[in-house]
Amino acid sequence: MTVKVTVTGAAGQIGYALLFRIASGQLLGVDTPVKLSLLEIPPAVKAAEGTAMELDDCAFPLLEGIEISDDPAKAFDGANVALLVGARPRAKGMERGDLLEANGGIFGPQGRAINDHAADDVRVLVVGNPANTNALIAQSAAPDVPAERFTAMTRLDHNRALSQLAAKLRVPVTEVKKMTIWGNHSATQYPDLFHAEVGGKIAAEQVEEEWLRDTFIPTVAKRGAAIIEARGASSAASAANAAIDHVHDWVNGTPEGDWTSAAIPSDGSYGVPEGVISSFPVVSRNGRWEIVQGLEIDAFSRQRIDASVNELVEERDAVKDLGLI
């Protein structure tokens, strides 16, 4: 059956890195035909049309059609997968409240359009920052869609953590298992090496304590800013790659004996207040994310998880005060 994938911010740099991979079958598998729906704001529709021309020019066997719109109701009509990439970036002099409010004006209406027009099985991944709280805004505007279908992306942080650890221990990334990113997709996130394993042994026991605390955690947590500094623009191909990984695993399942990271609505696990969209260790079974249960959390990890979750609670309270949820 053909799957309709809606991508917002389709003319942006992540959109450009994402759409061709979706159309080639990397999002859902090489047996699944896709229809793409591109949502943009009016001044960027022409650029989206240009990208659509290039998609046509690839003659992808799986790509059954492309629609372009500036109307969320049309763009999400019948969507099975919604990738919410377009967001309002922080401008000079903008306070955090202004940023949350500006994004509320995007993710509220998009959430409502998903509620009213998307397919019953819609799965939503929010990439646009601040991703966790934007996902919460969209979710609260979509009361008829099960809350668990709204997720935010921390898979890029997860992949960054895999790569940093593998380089440190000089092993292939495939040897690193059970990595976890906890909390917010922000500099407070906590990449956890106390449950990660390399060669079947706990990763934290294979690195120096100082490296873990003073190099690994800040390198992963501040990698987004380091990329902006180096490239002069935020991560795009790696962000698109992580979005592909997230949806692919959500739909197709995570491998046995391992887990991944995704920001999903909390059920109260690990002391994270219910409803907050926080990153957890997760597996996907039968098309649903499940939080990995029963991990022991020591004092070091507890403090860091709490710091990031507190930031999420503050963001939630701020958007509540603004009437956005």
Ligand SMILES: NC(=O)c1ccc[n+]([C@@H]2O[C@H](COP(=O)([O-])OP(=O)(O)OC[C@H]3O[C@@H](n4cnc5c(N)ncnc54)[C@H](O)[C@@H]3O)[C@@H](O)[C@H]2O)c1
């Ligand atoms: N979660 C993550 O790991 C992660 C990683 C990298 C980037 N990001 C975030 O992803 C977002 C997109 O990044 P980018 O580099 O593609 O940005 P970009 O500026 O290149 O593109 C954003 C696009 O979104 C469009 N847009 C804005 N408002 C829209 C709306 N209401 N509806 C539809 N489209 C809209 C813009 O016209 C633009 O084409 C940013 O918020 C960025 O911070 C998140």
Ligand SMILES: O=C(O)C[C@H](O)C(=O)O
């Ligand atoms: O866009 C950003 O602020 C950075 C981005 O979220 C990233 O992690 O690369």
